[in-house]
Amino acid sequence: MRFAASRDAALERLLAFVPRAGRTYAAQRNYDRGPGRHEAVSQLSPYVRHRVVTEAEVLAAVLERHGTTGAAKFVDEVFWRTYWKGWLETHPAAWTRYLRQLDQQRAEMNGDDARRADYERAIAGATGIEPFDAWVRELTSDNYLHNHARMWFASVWIFTLRLPWEVKSQICCNSGSSIA
Ligand SMILES: Cc1cc2nc3c(=O)[nH]c(=O)nc-3n(C[C@H](O)[C@H](O)[C@H](O)COP(=O)(O)OP(=O)(O)OC[C@H]3O[C@@H](n4cnc5c(N)ncnc54)[C@H](O)[C@@H]3O)c2cc1C
Structure with missing residues (x-):
């Protein structure tokens, strides 16, 4: 299974991705290279979705390595998630x-x-x-x-x-x- 269901697996994935969260992510995030070849993106969404890791943990690790501007594109994407979750919270009728x-x-x-x-x-x-x-x-x-x-x-x-x-x-x- 490509996404082992454990916190260790989530942290391992985060650790492996952090060096690529800056320029590599910004330049290559739009290319889908197929199953097993998604290294240009974090593949963290299943872990974030199930709260195995939080957005705050992911951002802390990325900001520590890249500073406030070095991984701006990746930070933006994580905030999109926060934005739409927040939007749903304030619009329960949707x-x-x-x-x-x-x-x-x-x-x-x-x-x-x-x-x-x-x-x-x-x-x-x-x-x-x-x-x-x-x-x-x-x-x-x-x-x-x-x-x-x-x-x-x-x-x-x-x-x-x-x-x-x-x-x-x-x-x-x-x-x-x-x-x-
Ligand atoms: C039609 C459609 C359906 C989607 N359905 C879901 C869904 O059910 N659940 C879900 O979590 N995301 C969804 N997304 C957003 C996004 O596609 C996934 O979060 C992303 O592909 C996850 O891969 P990753 O962790 O490798 O992303 P990365 O590119 O590494 O991004 C890091 C994190 O940022 C957030 N993120 C990235 N792109 C987006 C985006 N476009 N919108 C909101 N947050 C984003 C996610 O939390 C993601 O884990 C959908 C997008 C589209 C266009």
């Missing part, structure tokens, strides 16, 4: 609305065989769209996708497959997590 829409979309899909089949093909990674199917395999085996893969994935899901965005979060991984 979450309840999402849950309502999710129920509605599920019910509509269950009453439409063709739509249901499209959805089943998508979550099985059997659409015939090669990169999309590969991302489904990566997501279900590693519980991780590169930031750019998440953008392309969402785009194919919504504009090519014409599936409702709400049900995308239902793709579950071995560890029980999901992409939202």
Whole structure:
């Protein structure tokens, strides 16, 4: 498993990434090089998401090595997470609305065989769209996708497959997590 579920593994990943958090991250963070080859980014999101390490710990380690400006791009990205979590906290209706829409979309899909089949093909990674199917395999085996893969994935899901965005979060991984 590429993401061992322990604090030691999280700290080891953080320690290995810190030297690359400056110029390397800023220059290479937008390239998805495929499963097992994501060294240009931290791959810390599963650990941050499950609170195995916190944003404060990650930032402290990076700032100690690079100072306040040397890893500005990486610091920005961590703060994006804090920003949207904070936004959700101050807009709780957005979450309840999402849950309502999710129920509605599920019910509509269950009453439409063709739509249901499209959805089943998508979550099985059997659409015939090669990169999309590969991302489904990566997501279900590693519980991780590169930031750019998440953008392309969402785009194919919504504009090519014409599936409702709400049900995308239902793709579950071995560890029980999901992409939202
Ligand atoms: C369609 C879509 C869905 C996404 N779904 C999720 C999700 O369910 N959970 C989640 O944590 N992130 C999500 N992201 C944000 C981002 O893609 C992941 O956090 C990132 O890919 C994690 O990889 P990393 O730890 O190697 O990131 P790095 O590039 O190393 O970034 C370090 C940390 O900064 C934060 N971060 C980085 N990029 C973003 C971003 N674009 N928005 C918010 N925070 C960011 C994360 O905490 C990340 O661990 C999504 C992005 C998109 C475009």
